[in-house]
Amino acid sequence: MKKYKRGITFGAFDPLHYGHIKLFERAKESCDELIVCVSFPVYIKKHKGRDEYIPINERIKAVEAIRYVDEVGYQSIKFGKKEAIKAYKPDVIFVGSDWDPKTFTGEGLGVPVVYLPHTNGISSTILRK
Numbered sequence: 001m002k003k004y005k006r007g008i009t010f011g012a013f014d015p016l017h018y019g020h021i022k023l024f025e026r027a028k029e030s031c032d033e034l035i036v037c038v039s040f041p042v043y044i045k046k047h048k049g050r051d052e053y054i055p056i057n058e059r060i061k062a063v064e065a066i067r068y069v070d071e072v073g074y075q076s077i078k079f080g081k082k083e084a085i086k087a088y089k090p091d092v093i094f095v096g097s098d099w100d101p102k103t104f105t106g107e108g109l110g111v112p113v114v115y116l117p118h119t120n121g122i123s124s125t126i127l128r129k
Helices: 018-029 041-048 056-064 081-088 124-128
Strands: 004-011 031-039 071-075 092-096 113-116
Touching: 004 018, 004 081, 018 031, 018 092, 018 113, 031 041, 031 056, 031 081, 031 092, 056 071, 071 081
Parallel strands: 004 031, 004 092, 031 071, 092 113
Antiparallel strands: none
């Protein structure tokens, strides 16, 4: 896989699990610097139709503790993907392969999207249940 200078990924990470760690690890293998933007509660409510499970400050602390992550940002209603791309200037967006070009193309963001292998058998939805 191509080596990028700066990569970015987005998510609620609510709760954070092994599949997320694998996503960060795979992304970091492909870039020198990895930025992870954690979704605020209002963003989760609007885009996922549910309340947060774990408070935002705890999710941010957990993501900050992961060795593959170089910087932690956030994603909110007013600071979404477009604003994060402008602020952080990444060369690529990383997403799990549970997304695909039909569900997320990154169109209009100005950077390529790389779909990384999804870790089967685990998801935040499963853990919340």
